[in-house]
Amino acid sequence: MIIDATDRRIIEATQAGLPLVPHPYAQIARDLGLSETDLHDRLRAMQDSGIIRRIAVAPNHYKLGMTANGMSVWDVADDRIADLGQKVGNLDFVSHCYERPRALPGWPYNLFAMLHGSSRAEVETLRDQVAGLLGDACRGHDILYSTQILKKTGLRLRQNKA
Amino acid sequence: MTPDDTDRRILNHLQEGFPIATDPFAVAAAELGLEESDLIARLQAMRDARIITRFGPFFDAAALGGDFCLCAMEVPEDRFDAVAGMVNARPEVAHNYRRDHRLNMWFVLATETPEEIDRVARDLTGQTGCEVLCFPKLREFFVRFRVAA
Numbered sequence: 001m002i003i004d005a006t007d008r009r010i011i012e013a014t015q016a017g018l019p020l021v022p023h024p025y026a027q028i029a030r031d032l033g034l035s036e037t038d039l040h041d042r043l044r045a046m047q048d049s050g051i052i053r054r055i056a057v058a059p060n061h062y063k064l065g066m067t068a069n070g071m072s073v074w075d076v077a078d079d080r081i082a083d084l085g086q087k088v089g090n091l092d093f094v095s096h097c098y099e100r101p102r103a104l105p106g107w108p109y110n111l112f113a114m115l116h117g118s119s120r121a122e123v124e125t126l127r128d129q130v131a132g133l134l135g136d137a138c139r140g141h142d143i144l145y146s147t148q149i150l151k152k153t154g155l156r157l158r159q160n161k162a
Numbered sequence: 163m164t165p166d167d168t169d170r171r172i173l174n175h176l177q178e179g180f181p182i183a184t185d186p187f188a189v190a191a192a193e194l195g196l197e198e199s200d201l202i203a204r205l206q207a208m209r210d211a212r213i214i215t216r217f218g219p220f221f222d223a224a225a226l227g228g229d230f231c232l233c234a235m236e237v238p239e240d241r242f243d244a245v246a247g248m249v250n251a252r253p254e255v256a257h258n259y260r261r262d263h264r265l266n267m268w269f270v271l272a273t274e275t276p277e278e279i280d281r282v283a284r285d286l287t288g289q290t291g292c293e294v295l296c297f298p299k300l301r302e303f304f305v306r307f308r309v310a311a
Binding site for chain 2: 003011014015016017018020021022023024025026036040043044046047050051052053054055056057058059060061063064066071081082085086088089090092093094095096097098099100101103106107112116142144145146147148149150151152153
């Protein structure tokens with residue numbers, strides 16, 4: 001799906017969040033000069049095509065006690081990664097799961113899975129579950145904990161394509 | 163504030179999705195057995211207390227155009243702050259984390275084209291004297307991550 005200038009305005013108007021009022025979509029449509037039906041249709045089209053992953057609440061996992069997160073990295077046999085990567089992604093404590101290229105010789109890992117728990121000890125038991133799932137398809141792994149946020153900016157939409 | 167059992171039910175339920183409808187809070191409230199006004203008030207309180215980070219559509223950044231790449235560097239400790247300054251000064255660097263590993267600086271580049279990813283990585287390698295390793299996403303696996311509230 002190719003998004004047009006109106007879709008782009010909808011993204012800009014909603015990426016910080018929906019208004020907490022009884023008719024949030026009507027309010028956004030009014031602000032953008034659209035009909036509410038048109039807005040619904042465009043949101044559904046973007047949802048169907050995957051541009052909108054979902055419309056939902058994102059809880060602050062730190063405030064709910066999930067204070068430890070580790071980037072686990074795995075060296076998985078190339079002919080098994082498609083299947084096993086999806087199984088790792090399906091674990092309910094894995095928030096991001098990607099296949100990435102190795103950087104040999106120093107970096108043999110090709111599967112990245114972010115693990116979340118209430119402590120490093122818990123993250124390490126989660127790591128053991130991933131290791132059990134990968135079995136003999138895994139030749140090595142590591143966990144990298146973040147110790148400092150050096151920079152964090154939100155998604156910025158490009159302005160010149162509208 | 164501390165979320166109560168009803169707040170926790172709301173968080174668990176609305177992580178799964180929120181409807182596109184004329185009166186979406188009434189729809190969601192009915193699913194939860196709550197009044198629409200109570201649901202809105204609780205969401206407002208949790209947003210104000212930053213228990214909710216975001217409430218709304220989550221967009222796939224790559225689908226909006228542009229290119230993204232996870233990068234890492236091995237930075238000598240005595241130059242860490244100086245290198246972090248050079249990396250963070252680039253507008254293409256979206257976020258940057260220190261991690262406890264030989265590769266101790268991990269950041270994401272966001273540019274309009276794949277060529278620009280390579281160019282920025284080469285520039286930063288030259289400028290800092292630390293090789294920038296690029297780990298582009300080859301495949302993304304679907305996740306069902308939810309925070310148990």
